[in-house]
Amino acid sequence: MKKIILFLTMLVGGLTAQAEDYTYLTFETTDGAKASVSVASDVTLSISGTTLTAGTQQFTLSNLSKMYFSTSDETTGISEVMKANLDEATEIYDLQGHKVSKEQMRCGVYIVKTKSRTYKMVVR
Numbered sequence: 001m002k003k004i005i006l007f008l009t010m011l012v013g014g015l016t017a018q019a020e021d022y023t024y025l026t027f028e029t030t031d032g033a034k035a036s037v038s039v040a041s042d043v044t045l046s047i048s049g050t051t052l053t054a055g056t057q058q059f060t061l062s063n064l065s066k067m068y069f070s071t072s073d074e075t076t077g078i079s080e081v082m083k084a085n086l087d088e089a090t091e092i093y094d095l096q097g098h099k100v101s102k103e104q105m106r107c108g109v110y111i112v113k114t115k116s117r118t119y120k121m122v123v124r
Contacts, residue, residue: 022069025054029063036073086121088114 024036025043037043037055045054052059091113092100100110110121 022071024070024073026068026070026074027052027054027057027059027064028066028068029059030065031063034074035059036070036075038073039069086112088116090114 023038023040025039026034026036028034035057037057043055045052047053047061050061052061052064086102089102089112092102092105093111093113094100095109095111105123107123110123112119112121
């Protein structure tokens with residue numbers, strides 16, 4: 001009996017050691033975009049209505065296709081942009097480098113600059 005308990009303890013300890021190798025929690029959306037959150041510090045997951053918050057990232061639950069642990073940051077650079085983020089835009093450029101206004105945006109890819117960051121945005 002002691003051997004079985006010792007074996008199970010070693011097995012659980014081995015699984016815990018393997019889990020420590022994963023430093024990112026990666027979320028993949030239905031359109032294939034990926035966003036990784038570092039789990040090096042304590043990461044908090046919370047759900048409010050239809051929104052999942054993981055660290056500083058927010059996801060709409062209906063747009064998530066999977067979530068998994070990974071050893072590297074798999075962020076694709078494409079993330080869902082909320083209307084509030086677009087309202088904070090200080091500058092918007094098309095891929096030819098022309099400055100455009102929010103009203104001029106049509107289907108396509110844009111570079112959006114806010115006070116806190118710059119990101120790519122796909123308008124469909």
